[in-house]
Amino acid sequence: MSIKRIAIAFSGEGSNLEVLIESLHQKTFGDFKVKVVAAITNNPKANGIKRAQKHGIDVIMIDHRAYESREAFDEALVAEIKALDVELMVLAGFMRILTPVYTKQIRSINIHPSLLPAFKGANALERSFDSAEKIAGVTAHFVVEEVDGGEIIMQKSFDKSGMDFETFKEKIHACEHELFPKAVIEVLG
Ligand code: GRF
Numbered sequence: 368m369s370i371k372r373i374a375i376a377f378s379g380e381g382s383n384l385e386v387l388i389e390s391l392h393q394k395t396f397g398d399f400k401v402k403v404v405a406a407i408t409n410n411p412k413a414n415g416i417k418r419a420q421k422h423g424i425d426v427i428m429i430d431h432r433a434y435e436s437r438e439a440f441d442e443a444l445v446a447e448i449k450a451l452d453v454e455l456m457v458l459a460g461f462m463r464i465l466t467p468v469y470t471k472q473i474r475s476i477n478i479h480p481s482l483l484p485a486f487k488g489a490n491a492l493e494r495s496f497d498s499a500e501k502i503a504g505v506t507a508h509f510v511v512e513e514v515d516g517g518e519i520i521m522q523k524s525f526d527k528s529g530m531d532f533e534t535f536k537e538k539i540h541a542c543e544h545e546l547f548p549k550a551v552i553e554v555l556g
Contacts, residue, residue: 369399371555372453376407376444376461381415383459383478383543388422390548397556404451407444409463431463441468448473457551458510467512475510476554478547480539482522483508487515496527496535503527503535505542507550520550 373391377384384406392403406419409431419426427447434440445468448456456475469475481491483506486498495503504524509517523542527535 370402371399372402372404373455373457374405374407374451374453375403375457375459377415377459378408378410378462379413379460381418382540383547384415385418386544387459387548388424391551396552404453437466438468441466445469445472455554464514470510470512477508477510478543479506479515482506482524483515483519492539496532501526501528505539505546507546520553521546
């Protein structure tokens with residue numbers, strides 16, 4: 368039985384982080400077991416810190432405000448990740464634009480609250496809700512230099528007709544929580 372080491376980065380609420388820990392950490396999938404070796408955040412106030420600690424996962428803090436450029440922050444991030452010796456980084460609401468310093472060295476996947484390539488970038492959830500499209504959804508994808516531009520791993524969609532914004536938001540998060548652990552297993556497998 369091999370052990371597949373992953374780490375999870377987050378910046379805020381951490382609901383995806385917690386679902387990933389609960390559904391993957393120390394669980395067996397076929398011939399491998401997943402170990403979440405750490406959670407990384409750039410935000411000292413992130414609620415996800417408590418969620419990770421509740422599950423006994425170490426939290427590494429790299430406050431982006433201590434670095435004078437995106438590249439300098441990414442160098443610090445890459446150094447921490449290399450020291451963790453993980454085969455995959457999972458970005459779960461990690462609200463940083465990553466430079467090639469990061470994207471060329473670290474294999475990562477991300478969750479995005481729209482059916483990419485529609486609504487790349489910030490405020491995707493709001494823009495997807497406001498659009499005339501009937502079908503909305505979420506995407507798990509590889510991370511490349513272009514924001515939300517990497518290869519799509521999996522998507523989950525639903526009909527948003529008649530939904531108010533709160534119901535829509537809840538549905539998006541429920542879809543993320545269902546899809547993201549599956550996408551991690553697919554990539555690791
Ligand atoms: C999710 O909606 C994700 O799509 C976006 O950031 C949000 C993070 O939520 N990238 P949470 O911190 O996992 O609750």
